[in-house]
Amino acid sequence: MYSIKRLVADIACVVVIFVMGCGRDMSSNPDHEKQGMLAINALFENGSLKKLSAASQSSFDSLVVEISGSDFQMLRKSIPVSSVSPVYNDTIFNIPAGENREVRVYTKDKSNQVLHQDSLITQTVRVVAENVTVIFVKLKPGSGSFYLQIANVPDTVDTVVAVFTTGEKTWTSSVKRSSKVLLSLDNIPNGTAGTLSVYGINVQKDTLYRASTPITYILSNTATVHLSFHTQPGTLGLSITITPAPSTIVSANMGVYTHDTMETGEIFITEIMYASNDSEYIELYNPSTIAASYDTLYIDIDGEIRALTNVIITPNGYFTIGRRQLPWVSVAMSPVSLLDLTQNGNWITLRNKAKEVIDRVVYTGVSNTQEWLQVSGKRSLQLQSHRYSAQMNNFGNSWKVSQELISGSTSQYGSPGSL
Structure with a gap:
């Protein structure tokens, strides 16, 4: 027998939703022998469906099944x-028996914006009278966020x-100035074309x-877009990386001109200890x-x-x-003040001898809209x-x-x- 508990145990970072049916009483239908039932196992990809911050939560109002x-x-x-309680049980009765029944499953919010959709868009099944037809659905995010990280x-x-605008709809977010700014534009539908400013x-x-x-x-592609801040005088660089995750990272230096290359990623950051004073790593x-x-x-x-010399990292090490x-610790900084990480957050960038960017992580340990966890006690972020890659470590929800x-x-x- 198929076990939901076994599924939860076997599939890491996947939320399981078991939906069975619809709510009409089959016994009240005189033609019930021509009807079947539909059980849907819906798996939400990319881990938890809810963001950690209520302000940035991409909540949804309804799970919709169309047959x-x-x-x-x-x-x-x-x-x-x-999205706070992602497990539901129900039963869809009185599905007309027959071939080529097309099933579409998705979630939507109160404005009818689709937030998650079946990775196959629709599925075609056969419904047998007086039997339960079972299908499995992978629900992928149908919308996501721009995460903006701006320094200096x-x-x-x-x-x-x-501001992100299509001409018909506009998403706006603003924040008061600090030396490092984090803000986000949420619930942008997949495939939306517009202008980001x-x-x-x-x-x-x-x-x-x-x-x-x-x-x-x-959502599903990886691309790079370069922007420039225009000032009087001068031009300041900003880059956008779109990764296969339900958000897009936008990083920039507003007050300092930089012409950074994109992350090469041959090595990358996998752990940050900022919460242990004088023992950061x-x-x-x-x-x-x-x-x-x-x-x-x-x-x-x-x-x-800071410059380190003669660094050798073993294979898969x-x-x-x-x-x-x-x-x-493999190597300690001298003086110790050269590695001073803070709860307020830091921009950590690895660069090679040519000053090209190998990897960059912009984290924060205070309340934020970008899903970075807040640490209490002398604990690291891992x-x-x-999510092991120089792309995925940009996202707060990739860390624990x-x-x-x-x-x-x-x-x-x-x-x-170690891992």
Whole structure:
């Protein structure tokens, strides 16, 4: 017998929704022998359906099942649901028996915007009278977010505003100035074409910085788009990376001109300890089957560059950079102030000898709309193993808070040097 508990245990980071049917009483139908039932197993991809911050939560109002055939009018069942409680049980009775029954399953919000849809769009099944037909549905996000991360915002800027517009609909988000700004534009449907603009505005409402580009939001593709902030005088660079996840990362330096390349990703950041004062560390991972060797490797933290020399990371191995020398640290910074990570967040960038970007992570430990966890106690942030890449470590929901003590420590939690 198929077991939901077994499914939950066997499939990591997948929310299981078991939906059976619709609510009409089959016994009241004199032609019930010509009717069948439909059981739907719906698996939501990309882990948890809800964002950690209620302000940024892409909640949905209904799970919708549509069943159609050439010999009957389409049946439609809308089941009120909430992303906070993602498991529901129901039964769809009185489905006309026959061949080529097309089934479509999706979720929508109160404005009828589709938020998740079947990866196959529709499925064609045979419904047998007085029997239950079972189908399996993978529901993929039908909409997502632009996550904007902007550093070095000048003191002359009072507010940073992000706008995505199609001409018919506009998404807007704004935040008061800080040296590092995080904001998001949420619930953008997959395939939406429009213009993304970012503005730096002063207290008199004058626009001091602006950047814009035409862009199509596509969840399943990977693409790179370059923007430029226009100022008087000069031009400032901004880049966008679209990855196969329900969000798009937008990173920029507003007050400092940089011409960064995109992440090469031959090594990447897999653990960050910022919550243990004077014992901070950053863990790097080499996914290759050959050693990664650098005569010079730069660690750029909020624009302050530190140089490490003669760094060798073994194949599929880890390398830990610490604030001070500890048993789990591969190399310690000198002086210790060169590795000062904070709960307020940092821009951590790895650069090669040519100053090209190998990997970058922009995290925050305070309340945010970008799904970064807040850490309490001396615990690290660990990249989840199924998200191991220089692209996926950009997303807050790719990380988890460490739960096990570091070997050799009685008070710090993490796994430096191991998965």
